Amino acid sequence: MKKRVVQGFQEMSNKGLRLNLTRKDALIDFLSCLPETLTKTSTRSKIVPGFVSNGQIGDEAKYASKFAFPDFDIMLDTVRREVSKEEYNLCKKTFPELLLYGLKLGEVEEQEYNRLGYPMDEDPCGQEVSKDKITIKQECRQRAKCLSKEYQIEQRHAIVGRHCQVRIKDEKKRDHWSVMWAGKCLPQLSAIMVLFGHVKNDITCLDLNACLLADPSAFKKATTPTGKMMEGCYLYYDTNDGQWIRSGKAVGSNFDKRHKEHSKGSELKDSISQKSKFYSSYPSRSVNLHDNRARKGTFENLQQYIGVGYNKMLKKNMLKDVKDKGIFILIMRSTEGLMPLTSKERADLIQNNAT
Amino acid sequence: MIGYLLELGYDLCIAPDFNISGNPGFEIVLGVNK
Numbered sequence: 001m002k003k004r005v006v007q008g009f010q011e012m013s014n015k016g017l018r019l020n021l022t023r024k025d026a027l028i029d030f031l032s033c034l035p036e037t038l039t040k041t042s043t044r045s046k047i048v049p050g051f052v053s054n055g056q057i058g059d060e061a062k063y064a065s066k067f068a069f070p071d072f073d074i075m076l077d078t079v080r081r082e083v084s085k086e087e088y089n090l091c092k093k094t095f096p097e098l099l100l101y102g103l104k105l106g107e108v109e110e111q112e113y114n115r116l117g118y119p120m121d122e123d124p125c126g127q128e129v130s131k132d133k134i135t136i137k138q139e140c141r142q143r144a145k146c147l148s149k150e151y152q153i154e155q156r157h158a159i160v161g162r163h164c165q166v167r168i169k170d171e172k173k174r175d176h177w178s179v180m181w182a183g184k185c186l187p188q189l190s191a192i193m194v195l196f197g198h199v200k201n202d203i204t205c206l207d208l209n210a211c212l213l214a215d216p217s218a219f220k221k222a223t224t225p226t227g228k229m230m231e232g233c234y235l236y237y238d239t240n241d242g243q244w245i246r247s248g249k250a251v252g253s254n255f256d257k258r259h260k261e262h263s264k265g266s267e268l269k270d271s272i273s274q275k276s277k278f279y280s281s282y283p284s285r286s287v288n289l290h291d292n293r294a295r296k297g298t299f300e301n302l303q304q305y306i307g308v309g310y311n312k313m314l315k316k317n318m319l320k321d322v323k324d325k326g327i328f329i330l331i332m333r334s335t336e337g338l339m340p341l342t343s344k345e346r347a348d349l350i351q352n353n354a355t
Numbered sequence: 356m357i358g359y360l361l362e363l364g365y366d367l368c369i370a371p372d373f374n375i376s377g378n379p380g381f382e383i384v385l386g387v388n389k
Contacts (some may be wrong), residue, residue: 004360167380307361
């Protein structure tokens with residue numbers, strides 16, 4: 001087995017894989033024994049006892065049943081403090097109702113627990129912690145939920161709505177036709193991102209606060225001779241912190257020009273750049289700040305990558321309406337590019353989006 | 356408009372805790388200058 005793994009690494013090395021020796025040896029050792037480890041551990045008899053011991057499934061031997069149901073008493077035994085008789089009875093009495101609620105929405109909302117009389121959670125100091133105000137933005141603090149439930153999927157689709165609420169201060173502009181148009185075209189853009197391999201393999205297990213973008217190795221650098229001259233959408237990756245931190249666009253310009261503008265801005269030499277969250281969060285190394293609290297990194301540690309880049313001379317392909325076998329829904333008045341919409345076109349777009 | 360759309364799409368994929376952009380997207384169209 002080890003011989004085959006070594007051969008595999010050699011073939012990948014010939015195709016350009018570069019790993020340091022220690023990491024490569026560790027991977028070879030790990031992968032060589034992985035099949036045997038999985039064969040021995042990933043068996044039903046090894047996995048089931050863990051779920052039986054916390055009550056999530058019943059003990060088949062105890063219940064003499066092929067389909068062992070969750071064990072209420074054992075599940076309650078997992079609570080690390082003493083459960084009072086009142087709490088025990090409350091759980092038993094309200095379980096059917098909670099189950100129906102969970103089956104419908106994929107989770108039981110905090111208000112429902114409050115309504116049924118469940119005590120609030122406590123922090124390590126014994127202080128009650130209210131979860132009433134926790135929204136989908138603090139999903140990690142919510143109770144368990146089933147992410148594949150239809151209702152939960154709909155909640156995730158509301159991500160554009162959340163973006164508007166946070167970023168568009170003027171409420172009247174949150175249903176602006178441009179936002180609606182974007183919502184209509186995002187599915188196509190999502191498909192492009194998946195096609196490019198820019199999205200993580202399995203996003204079903206990620207919460208709303210997680211980054212959905214793949215590792216930088218899936219992206220082309222905007223700093224190559226070819227990339228520099230493109231326009232479109234670029235991204236910045238903090239190579240020190242290992243995080244994607246910003247997207248941007250270069251239109252009527254190119255990635256190289258925008259990067260140079262950002263580099264200049266990061267020097268914080270004028271009032272406009274000093275007010276910029278981007279530049280104050282990632283100022284140039286040359287800037288000597290009196291207060292470093294706003295600094296999240298250094299501009300020199302940022303690598304510019306290409307999200308979607310295109311050659312300016314060939315961009316007409318992106319400007320075909322979906323009805324003409326194009327990608328996006330566009331309303332155009334000439335082949336030269338997008339034109340401002342008339343009030344009637346806007347009204348039509350809004351109406352179409354509403355249906 | 357396409358540029359704004361692309362920027363917004365990728366912006367939405369970045370983890371909110373690390374995303375340092377405060378731009379709503381479509382700034383000129385919305386009449387919001389950030």
